[in-house]
Amino acid sequence: MSGPPAAPVVDLNCDLGEGFGIWTLGDDDALLDIISSANVACGFHAGDPNILRRVCEAAVSRDVAIGAQVSYRDLAGFGRRSMDVDATSLTNDVIYQIAALDGFARVAGSRVRYVKVHGALNNRTVHDEHQAAAVVAAVVAYDPALPLLGLPGSALLRHAEQAGLGAVTEAFADRGYTAHANLVPRSQPGALLHDPVEVARRMVRMVMTGRLQSVDGIEVAVSARSICIHGDSPGAVEMMEAVRKALIEAEVEIRAFAP
Amino acid sequence: MSGPPAAPVVDLNCDLGEGFGIWTLGDDDALLDIISSANVACGFHAGDPNILRRVCEAAVSRDVAIGAQVSYRDLAGFGRRSMDVDATSLTNDVIYQIAALDGFARVAGSRVRYVKVHGALNNRTVHDEHQAAAVVAAVVAYDPALPLLGLPGSALLRHAEQAGLGAVTEAFADRGYTAHANLVPRSQPGALLHDPVEVARRMVRMVMTGRLQSVDGIEVAVSARSICIHGDSPGAVEMMEAVRKALIEAEVEIRAFAP
Amino acid sequence: MSGPPAAPVVDLNCDLGEGFGIWTLGDDDALLDIISSANVACGFHAGDPNILRRVCEAAVSRDVAIGAQVSYRDLAGFGRRSMDVDATSLTNDVIYQIAALDGFARVAGSRVRYVKVHGALNNRTVHDEHQAAAVVAAVVAYDPALPLLGLPGSALLRHAEQAGLGAVTEAFADRGYTAHANLVPRSQPGALLHDPVEVARRMVRMVMTGRLQSVDGIEVAVSARSICIHGDSPGAVEMMEAVRKALIEAEVEIRAFAP
């Protein structure tokens, strides 16, 4: 098909709804004004029914897509501790979480439109074939129209593709990349970026060219349909605002990937 | 419309899926062969995702209607302790539970078809207008086509009717009734019935005539679209089998009330 | 015994350790520099083992007395929802909490030195004889040398005295009092005081004279061995610092009530 080239487009996603009961985390309202996709905690690592409802309604009112941010069942550890959950239990834990959030999304007039994996389960499903397959099995069972948002090259996205699910990649605005296009481990220099101007410039460049400069100064290919910022880090809101502003100035369309 | 009179019809309901993790309670499989409606625990007083999935699939395979048995959030107390939950939180707790179970019902090829309130929340919503209204608000928000199954004369069913929900009454096969058609309190003689033959005879009579003999020997009007037996009491399965057999012999149709 | 009159003495207490997992609440370190007694959450409404350990060690390093702040088992509701817990379960829930905290107090080189009741359980044991007796039974069983810190006139302190426990009363620095020496309900004007200077002046006067001005302008007798400020309200630290400074200037000794 000929015609003018499509305008570049990217999604901005962030973790939301990660308080519990009396406890709060992050500035959900400020972030909802910036992002196009909200990864909403479903109650297993964070999030209670009041929070799920409030975030879903706020997301819908701003036309932000709701995604289920599924996790191990571990409130005390915020889902950040790898667990040897058997495949059947993991599949059912994920179905439970997607479905619970989907209830609030529907009450708010929308639906869960994608799934993202949180914390230790996300890290583990980069390599763990069994747990990756178990998460994918949950999405297939619940609604095979839901795409999975995840790390490029992960077992999770590979299993998603093999199962016929949408597999959407994300880049991390506030993280350095190695020469092999992996994230610089948090224990090493250059892992975390703090300058909103630099971060915004990098993201515009990645969207326009599919390239980033690695921590070693080498150009690496990083192609992502979505950009993630962590909402609970200091300066997160400012950084995300800078990224959003720079993208708009570069005439990049900010749009949720999920239909 | 003229024609032969409709055959009498009644539903048999029972609480199911009330284990948690390694722990089991009741004989779900035996009860599913007897009942027409399963009140499935949703995870707040009992039930974990593995159990929800298993019970939903077993219910669907036997053509038993799945109902959401919603509760206070109280695993340690099995939902049997009245709690002063504010209306907003209660509404959202109920939405969360219905939605989570509905996910497994849909995975199994069906849907949640009604809502029943468990334990202390059920007792409290007999009189507590605020909590009754909060539960009803949850059903209205989630799906106003879902009927509520509950106690005749309860605030819960009154609020359900006022909100335009279906309000379905139940009788208790294994409980004695007072001359005012209330349940004999558990602390008094005649509260619990144990003889399967007598229980079965009473239930057939109630379905055919709308009448029961009270603990005082007086005839009282008890009209119920559904009969409940508690699955975790000793002899529950035998009693329910006797009721079912007697109803079938009396040519009563056993059929779920929910469409 | 003759001699110079004893210097006036008072205790300053505050709720601490009320985060959970990743979530924080209040500024424990700042408050520990001000108070003489720390009501430490024990894990049922807030507090996890890491927090218990950290707060106990910080309290011991500042010579602040550690008290067990016991609650209903209700993380989702922060212990602020009244629950119909039976007496046996409540007694055992309280023993469990005191004992768990006592472990960390001993690891830090001290002991739990008193018990305070949190939230809805505190409100309920003002009037509920059964629950008040159940809490007292727990302290008697665990260690009858532990005093209970509570509201003047409460069933809780009455049962404590009858059981031979120490019963220590507290006043609330940031709350208005009625002409009957009760707290002004939060829904009414004058319930909450915000001016650190006024609050400090009132507390000095209460300690020196046993009197406070009520919201109606009437003098009322309020005698309390301990003064409580809520650490999670905005300005709490500033207000408590003002109270502490004013007490020291008035040559009141700030000292824990528990031996």
Add this chain to the structure above:
Amino acid sequence: MSGPPAAPVVDLNCDLGEGFGIWTLGDDDALLDIISSANVACGFHAGDPNILRRVCEAAVSRDVAIGAQVSYRDLAGFGRRSMDVDATSLTNDVIYQIAALDGFARVAGSRVRYVKVHGALNNRTVHDEHQAAAVVAAVVAYDPALPLLGLPGSALLRHAEQAGLGAVTEAFADRGYTAHANLVPRSQPGALLHDPVEVARRMVRMVMTGRLQSVDGIEVAVSARSICIHGDSPGAVEMMEAVRKALIEAEVEIRAFAP
């Protein structure tokens, strides 16, 4: 010191108190009549305060030693799922559990007298040096007089010895052993023994000679101060009774290892 040889002595231990709320598991009362040491669940994988109290009182009334059976925080998985808990959190989780149980042991007139590690944490601390050291650090901090009961050759017992703790080994009555004196994996033939007569004969022989016949028919050295039977397996009570009876007939003294 000369004199007649000491009579052979062994301890019998079993996991107890592993219900939660309404749910029960195993026959605690029957097992308490057989064993000399009770590994009591502390609330993290099973056990609630009512159960802890009941089991402690029943153990004391039968002169059975109370041990803290500590676990990962995982009620839904019964502590059977390995978790990447950091060392600090694991140490504090273990202190919390020991202390909570110790409260009930003292209320019952005794004390926690040893520590045993449950489920996945037990399996993991066979090899995981960090988690083994973290558990040992908890016991050292809480009370270095408490011995650890565990698997011969485990990292856990090695760290315990290095830290100066008592390290007590156990053998499994109902399990087959390899020619290297390890347990036959559950997936292989000969892993589980079912014949009470054979099991009893094997245990008497192990106590008298320090030897067992392996699954390959080879004699292997197995020296253990305590014998464990799993209380939740079918026939557990009968098997343990047979072991006890055979030991008594062989004039082996059954006595708790903990002072």
